[in-house]
Amino acid sequence: MKAIEWMGNTAKILDQTQLPHKEVFLELARYQDMVSAITELKIRGAPAIGVAGGYGAALGALKIKTASISEFQREFHTVCQKLAATRPTAKNLFLALERMENTASKITDIKQAKEILVAEAIKIHNEEIEATRKLSRLGAELIKDGATILTHCNAGPLATTGYGTALGVIIQAKEQGKKIKVFADETRPLLQGARLTTWELKNAGVPVTLITDSMAGYFMSQRKISCVIVGADRITTNGDTANKIGTYSVAVLAKENNIPFYVAAPTTTFDLSLASGELIPIEERKANEVTHFQGVSTAPEGISVANPAFDVTPHRYITAIITEKGILRKPFEEGIRRMLK
Amino acid sequence: MKAIEWMGNTAKILDQTQLPHKEVFLELARYQDMVSAITELKIRGAPAIGVAGGYGAALGALKIKTASISEFQREFHTVCQKLAATRPTAKNLFLALERMENTASKITDIKQAKEILVAEAIKIHNEEIEATRKLSRLGAELIKDGATILTHCNAGPLATTGYGTALGVIIQAKEQGKKIKVFADETRPLLQGARLTTWELKNAGVPVTLITDSMAGYFMSQRKISCVIVGADRITTNGDTANKIGTYSVAVLAKENNIPFYVAAPTTTFDLSLASGELIPIEERKANEVTHFQGVSTAPEGISVANPAFDVTPHRYITAIITEKGILRKPFEEGIRRMLK
Numbered sequence: 001m002k003a004i005e006w007m008g009n010t011a012k013i014l015d016q017t018q019l020p021h022k023e024v025f026l027e028l029a030r031y032q033d034m035v036s037a038i039t040e041l042k043i044r045g046a047p048a049i050g051v052a053g054g055y056g057a058a059l060g061a062l063k064i065k066t067a068s069i070s071e072f073q074r075e076f077h078t079v080c081q082k083l084a085a086t087r088p089t090a091k092n093l094f095l096a097l098e099r100m101e102n103t104a105s106k107i108t109d110i111k112q113a114k115e116i117l118v119a120e121a122i123k124i125h126n127e128e129i130e131a132t133r134k135l136s137r138l139g140a141e142l143i144k145d146g147a148t149i150l151t152h153c154n155a156g157p158l159a160t161t162g163y164g165t166a167l168g169v170i171i172q173a174k175e176q177g178k179k180i181k182v183f184a185d186e187t188r189p190l191l192q193g194a195r196l197t198t199w200e201l202k203n204a205g206v207p208v209t210l211i212t213d214s215m216a217g218y219f220m221s222q223r224k225i226s227c228v229i230v231g232a233d234r235i236t237t238n239g240d241t242a243n244k245i246g247t248y249s250v251a252v253l254a255k256e257n258n259i260p261f262y263v264a265a266p267t268t269t270f271d272l273s274l275a276s277g278e279l280i281p282i283e284e285r286k287a288n289e290v291t292h293f294q295g296v297s298t299a300p301e302g303i304s305v306a307n308p309a310f311d312v313t314p315h316r317y318i319t320a321i322i323t324e325k326g327i328l329r330k331p332f333e334e335g336i337r338r339m340l341k
Numbered sequence: 342m343k344a345i346e347w348m349g350n351t352a353k354i355l356d357q358t359q360l361p362h363k364e365v366f367l368e369l370a371r372y373q374d375m376v377s378a379i380t381e382l383k384i385r386g387a388p389a390i391g392v393a394g395g396y397g398a399a400l401g402a403l404k405i406k407t408a409s410i411s412e413f414q415r416e417f418h419t420v421c422q423k424l425a426a427t428r429p430t431a432k433n434l435f436l437a438l439e440r441m442e443n444t445a446s447k448i449t450d451i452k453q454a455k456e457i458l459v460a461e462a463i464k465i466h467n468e469e470i471e472a473t474r475k476l477s478r479l480g481a482e483l484i485k486d487g488a489t490i491l492t493h494c495n496a497g498p499l500a501t502t503g504y505g506t507a508l509g510v511i512i513q514a515k516e517q518g519k520k521i522k523v524f525a526d527e528t529r530p531l532l533q534g535a536r537l538t539t540w541e542l543k544n545a546g547v548p549v550t551l552i553t554d555s556m557a558g559y560f561m562s563q564r565k566i567s568c569v570i571v572g573a574d575r576i577t578t579n580g581d582t583a584n585k586i587g588t589y590s591v592a593v594l595a596k597e598n599n600i601p602f603y604v605a606a607p608t609t610t611f612d613l614s615l616a617s618g619e620l621i622p623i624e625e626r627k628a629n630e631v632t633h634f635q636g637v638s639t640a641p642e643g644i645s646v647a648n649p650a651f652d653v654t655p656h657r658y659i660t661a662i663i664t665e666k667g668i669l670r671k672p673f674e675e676g677i678r679r680m681l682k
Contacts, residue, residue, distance in 0.1 A: 020641040183647075186631070186639070188529060188553040194632070194640040202641055209645045210631055212529040213555040214587025218652040221589060246555025248562060249594055256593045290527070290551060291535070293634040298527070299535040300361040300543055304550045306524075311559040 001203075003048050003158045004055065006122055009062055011055040015042045016158055020199040031060030031079050038086040038093075041190065045159020046233040046269055047128050050092030054121035056083045057100040061117040069110050076104045076117075088281040089242055089310045091234040091271045096124050129162035131266035131324035136168030139229070139264050139322035143173035143180060147226040150216055150254075152185040153244035154196040155231025155264065165231040165264035167197065169322060171204045182208045183225060185216055187244060189289040189307065213246050220257040228254045232265035232321075239315030239332025240277025241265075245308055251317035260319040267323050270340055277312035285309050342544075344389050344499045345396065347463055350403055352396040356383045357499055361540040372401035372420050379427040379434075382531065386500020387574040387610055388469050391433030395462035397424045398441040402458040410451050417445045417458075429622040430583055430651045432575040432612045437465050470503035472607035472665035477509030480570070480605050480663035484514035484521060488567040491557055491595075493526040494585035495537040496572025496605065506572040506605035508538065510663060512545045523549045524566060526557055528585060530630040530648065554587050561598040569595045573606035573662075580656030580673025581618025582606075586649055592658035604654075605663040611681055618653035626650050 005012045007027065015024040017040065026042065028034050034056030037043050043052045060079030066072050080097045087093060103120040107113045143149065149170055156167030164171065173180055182201055187193035194210055201208040211219065219225050228250055234242040241247075241263050254261040274280060287305035291298060299305075321328040321336075328335040346353045348368065352375065356365040367383065369375050375397030378384050384393045401420030407413050421438045428434060444461040448454045484490065490511055497508030505512060514521055523542055528534035535551055542549040552560065560566050569591055575583040582588075582604050595602040615621060628646035632638060640646075662669040662677075669676040 021638065185555075186529070188527070188555055191634075191639050198644045199641050202644065207645070209647050210640055211647050212586070212631060213553070214526075214529055214590060215647065215649060215652075217590030217593060218586060218649060219647070221652070245553070245559060249555060249558030249590060252558060252594055252597045253590055256597070290553060293639070294637045296635040296637055297362065298532050298635055299551055300540050303539045303543065304548070306550050306552050306556065306560070308556060308559060311556075311562070 003161045004043060004051055006055060006125070011059060013037055013043050014158070016044055016196060017042055020195050028059065030063065031056045031083065034059060035082050035086055045154065046090035046092045046231065047132065047160040047162065047165065047266055048158065049087060049090055050096040050268055051125045051128050051161045053083050053093045053096040054100055054124040057097060058118045058121040061114050067110055069107060072110060072113055073104050077101060087283055089233045089283050092268045095268050099124060125161060128160065128266060128268065131268070132160045132162035132164060132168050134324035135165065135264055135266060135322050136163045136172040138327055139169030139262070140172035140176055142262060142320065142322070142327070143169065143178060144226065145178040147178070148181045148183065148224060150183045150185070150219070150225045150228045150250065151197060152193065152230050152247050152250050153187045154192040156197060156200040158196055158200060159231060165266070166229045167200055169229055169264050170206060174204065174206050180206065182206055183216070183219055184208050184210050185213045185246065186210060187246065188213055192244070216250055217253040220253050220259055225259055227260040227262060229262040229264055232263050232269050233310055234280050235263070235265060235270045235321065236274040236276050236280065237272050237333055237336060238276045239318060239321060239336060241313045241318060242277065242280045242310045243313065245311050248311040248313045251313040255317050261317055262320050262322060263318055264322040267325060267340060270336060272340060277314060280312055282311070283309040344502045345384060345393055347396060347466070352400060354378055354384050355499070357385060357537060358383055361536050369400065371404065372397045372424065375400060376423055376427055386495065387431035387433045387572065388473065388501040388503065388506065388607055389499065390428060390431055391437040391609055392466045392469050392502045394424050394434045394437040395441055395465040398438060399459045399462040402455050408451055410448060413451060413454055414445050418442060428624055430574045430624045433609045436609050440465060466502060469501065469607060469609065472609070473501045473503035473505055473509050475665035476506065476605055476607060476663050477504045477513040479668055480510030480603070481513035481517055483603060483661065483663070483668070484510065484519060485567065486519040488519070489522045489524065489565060491524045491526070491560070491566045491569045491591065492538060493534065493571050493588050493591050494528045495533040497538060497541040499537055499541060500572060506607070507570045508541055510570055510605050511547060515545065515547050521547065523547055524557070524560055525549050525551050526554045526587065527551060528587065529554055533585070557591055558594040561594050561600055566600055568601040568603060570603040570605055573604050573610050574651055575621050576604070576606060576611045576662065577615040577617050577621065578613050578674055578677060579617045580659060580662060580677060582654045582659060583618060583621045583651045584654065586652050589652040589654045592654040596658050601660040602658055603661050603663060604659055608664050608666055608681060611677060613681060618655060621653055623652070624650040
């Protein structure tokens with residue numbers, strides 16, 4: 001069940017908005033289709049939208065009709081800009097598009113341009129798969145036999161196109177024979193935990209209990225949680241981490257209850273251009289995600305709503321950051337700079 | 342728009358499960374109807390289910406057919422037991438039923454029994470209205486002009502049959518001319534915040550912004566919240582407070598961000614028979630409240646679910662407890678014992 005797959009000259013994605021009840025695949029032929037798919041969260045998760053950005057750029061490249069290299073690069077730049085404008089928080093998207101543009105800038109033979117860009121998008125995808133495979137294996141060492149792990153949102157195969165980050169670590173620990181259990185926060189407003197994390201863990205044979213976001217603290221205070229592990233959308237130089245709204249709350253509750261809080265992310269999630277988390281742009285999404293669920297209204301008409309899609313967890317709440325190049329511990333900044341050199 | 346009203350020999354309630362979209366009133370003639378109404382949360386909120394318990398007992402009394410006082414008391418005891426078995430956490434319900442049974446135990450003339458018990462239920466209701474009126478006025482002193490207040494679940498007129506506790510304080514502060522704003526947690530799984538708190542505050546002309554439970558910490562970290570105020574379902578001798586699931590998380594986040602955390606409750610919510618919060622029974626409700634969102638399924642079929650309806654906030658997280666007899670500050674135990682003497 002692949003989140004995204006390159007089909008030669010189209011990209012096939014699994015529509016994540018329809019899970020867990022319907023498994024619907026969409027074949028995207030134009031970069032504009034990928035723009036919509038990312039905006040509407042049909043494909044989501046920081047590593048996955050990096051990969052989707054690469055393939056989206058490749059789709060755009062395939063449709064450009066010019067014999068001029070500079071004209072090609074101009075048009076390709078527009079494609080990448082449209083893709084970059086879909087979602088502001090995850091670093092992986094921008095990094096993938098930078099790689100695609102950088103590759104385009106080095107093209108010397110227009111006849112090879114499309115082939116080279118498609119190859120680069122596939123390379124980005126393969127590298128992401130390999131990174132999540134490695135970090136899952138490294139991170140699994142942190143999970144003790146018998147552990148009950150809390151996770152927030154969804155950072156599994158669907159979110160990464162590979163093995164998953166937070167869920168990759170969990171599934172790898174299970175495959176090592178450790179007896180583990182998971183509590184999954186439902187993750188309002190869009191219920192990625194209820195819809196996707198439970199589905200992926202059930203498929204992987206990991207025992208999972210669904211709870212509302214408001215219950216995580218309760219189970220921590222009851223000593224039912226051994227550790228917390230989440231993914232990330234952007235990690236700044238000092239280790240501050242943007243992730244799905246509610247992650248900060250989980251981290252504070254973990255600290256208050258002396259529970260280790262782990263972040264799992266490939267190095268493509270790091271942003272050394274930002275010193276700290278308050279500089280990360282936080283996406284504000286539409287009010288109806290909060291006031292409605294699948295068309296059912298839950299609040300009075302016309303009520304004011306706030307809907308930030310992410311929050312920032314300051315690095316002081318994070319026990320360790322798991323990457324494909326190793327596990328970072330405090331002080332994070334030194335380790336992050338060394339790792340990304 | 343009264344949550345409950347005594348109609349002579351029936352009780353009329355507003356069905357809170359249908360709000361905010363439908364205002365449906367139900368006329369209950371038998372105590373069994375009140376048992377169902379409380380169990381199904383058609384009437385909910387700790388002070389309100391105390392009042393509903395009293396009227397439910399009165400309904401039961403009206404149907405008892407015997408000329409024997411001891412037989413009457415036996416049957417009345419069964420009625421009270423059934424009402425007490427509806428929900429385990431809120432103290433107010435048990436206190437109201439104890440009062441009704443105590444009143445029944447003193448009856449010497451069977452001809453007056455029903456009249457006396459109806460009068461006692463009405464007295465419980467009137468005292469509750471008066472208590473919330475007083476505590477709202479006292480608590481409003483804690484709310485500063487220009488404050489932005491976070492609240493969790495619903496502790497307004499609907500939850501109390503009177504002026505409200507947390508929302509009573511907020512509405513009173515507004516009526517004093519203070520410019521205030523409210524952030525309302527939606528309060529999964531049953532969305533009392535989204536459905537009821539927004540509706541009551543909108544009706545009262547208080548500006549309110551609806552957020553998901555997972556966003557409360559974010560807005561605290563952004564310095565957007567001046568104080569938190571919530572109701573309570575049971576307060577033990579040391580000040581530990583049971584309230585809607587998620588309250589503990591909000592309290593921890595408030596402490597972490599140096600934001601005052603207030604509990605507002607009438608003295609009927611206190612339980613001096615319990616030394617501390619870990620002794621409070623926590624109601625576990627049905628899985629489908631978590632796996633469904635207003636009737637729409639959000640999770641894979643057959644997934645495991647936990648659904649504790651309440652959690653306990655240890656007293657160390659509480660800045661002050663607002664009651665009709667005064668505002669308590671730490672150390673709470675001394676003040677609570679003195680107040681309830």
